[in-house]
Amino acid sequence: MSPYLRALSAILLREALRFVTQRERFLAALVRPLVWLIVFAAGFRAALGLSITPPYQTYITYEVYIVPGLCAMIQLFNAMQSALSLVYDREMGSMRLLLTAPLPRWWLLFCKLLAGVLVSILQVYAFLGIAYLYGIRLPLMGYVWVLPALLASGLMLGAVGLFLASTIRQLENFAGVMNFVIFPVFFLSTALYPLWRMAESSRLLRDICAFNPFSHAVELIRFALYARLNPDALVWVALTFAIFLALALWGFDPARGIMTRKARP
Template identity: 35%
Template sequence: MSMHAEVVYHLARRDVVKFLRDRQNVAATLVRPLLWILAVGFGLRRAFDPGATGVDFVSFLVPGVATMAVLFSSMFSAISIVWDREFGFLKELLVAPVPRATLVFAKMIAASVTALFEVSVVLLVSPLLGARIDPLGALLSIPVLVAFGMAVSALGITVASRMKTFEGFGGIVNFLIQPVFFFSGALYPLEGLPPALSAVVRLNPMSYAVDATRGLCVGVHHFPIALDAAVVLGTLVVLGALAVRSFSRMQA
């Protein structure tokens, strides 16, 4: 194993182990998407017209909630950078004889692994809540969600590299997450939206991650799957480059 691969492995493993050892955080992370399915899925089920999509609302909602879980988990995983700065570990990383891009990649890998853990639970439990999910489609959606998680983590790293307090990071991240989530089509069909809202949804990269996941899991999608994958991968490249640039300029 090369030195860079070892660095990525050990740093990513450190963040994943730290996440798994925090039992309260793990429990909260797993319960949050299931509450969305129960509260929103069953609460708005009667108001949803299955004729518009061909599936019931719970099945329609699950892919959106799975993508939402990736968004929240991957974005907030970057708070480890603020934590490392607070306790002096970041200074050790910044003076290590490895490229900054390697450190960023390790953080992105760790974020995608923890998000994948949460998504797996959502997709496994959702049939027990009445969702009709294609198992093969759910497996095929994993690479899309991993790429999206890495892209979101890169955005979180960009923000965290400029923050010195937990409060500052939390405020900016919450400001970013809300519009990204609510204007993604995770909770509603994209057909029949007002033109202004439709334009915003089309500009939102998460819309394409949701669309790909929903298309693979329940067969309902608005864009071609190839376009969804291309937008997610393009977003990963752009945000990854931005994260490396911000992290390279960071001072401990």
Template identity: 30%
Template sequence: MIELRVVYVISAREFKKFLREKSRLFSSLARPLIWLFLVGGGLSRIVPTGGNITYLQFFFPGIIGMTILFTSIFSAISIIWDKEFGYMKEILVAPVSRTSVVVGKAVSGSIVSTIQATIVLMLFPLVGLKLSLLSVLLIIPLSFAISFSIASIGILIATFYESFESFSIIMNFIVMPMFFLSGAMYPLRKLPEIFKLIAHFNPLTYGIDALKNVIIKEAGEMGADFSLPLDLTIIFLVSLVFIFLGTKAFNRRV
């Protein structure tokens, strides 16, 4: 059973902290900007994209996906961090269901992640993209849905989190491969077969594909690989399955 008051408290707290900590906002925006302009800017000179978009434009949905990936995963991992060192204990000793805590954590992470994704999105004129107001308004709830699916995965990962060392393991073996094999930097259809296969099992692939469906609609073979309804269905199913597994694992551990 999900208690809305718990989701509200966890989210309100996260949101207030986000607004108060300006440095956190800046540092979390630095990563996507560095990747977009330093990596993307360089690659765009040597990568022929064909069709009617530049590499930087192709990379743009991927960068939004990256912002969502990092913010959502790390805010989810803080569920364990918080438990050892702070506020989570206050929540766990309150008469609230563990399911509400997990859902609350996923929602709060998704809110922050959506705000950051939206800020990055507003840079679209810089890479020469044209987006209608409707597209922008569509991307915001879409970002929230993607964030929620990634945060659900993050919570499951967090339950395996044992020590500080696991942090770099999570970074190197889960987060970075998830990013590289998501179609963020290369169109899926151009990947070697084995990578293409793995990418099909990567939930982030469908999130970024959904963004491509909206942001770079007419990119031909550089564009989306799947249809938007398929992307949305998978994002929805991933959220459902992982929030369920995450709750089970969290219940067992805590």
């Protein structure tokens, strides 16, 4: 096995062991979307009518509509949680251990990113399992098709988190940033309402939602859950991933990055 793959498997194993030992984190990640699904969606079901739009071929309940958005929400929170732990690790020192390994820094950061994404995928499948028991049945192939979509959206959101972690120098600043990122990103997206609904109240809000990469992650997942590909969403997600990963790698580069911008001779 090459040193690259050894490092990858070690980082994945470490993250998996953390995931197993931190059961509270797993439960917290599930409680949030389940509250939205069971409490919020039930309340809004009567108020929000939804017309037939792709990928749906028939009328759907509001609970069915928000499931993809809640899957993306799990990944969004997981990405921010991973970014928070990166900032914590950097302050507390264990990130230093990783960054002083004799491997390219981009590879080490990518391994860390991938480990976080795999954890988020496990969380999403657990959520989909509970939603199934709650009565939200999706096409069987959708559960398979959604895997690569979750990988793509998780990588995109993880790259955004990695970039944020590279720009934030102190742990205390992170809570504020999370609020400024998570809530606008989630609410200004198609996670809770379709674009045409947004357009009815404000064209500007609709345009913002259409531009928000999180909307495209949601739509990628939504189509995949019905065994369909949304190519536009995939391109948006891939592009956003590439941009934020490049920015994050720049941020963590000791010679050029944000981490040392004040430390240049």
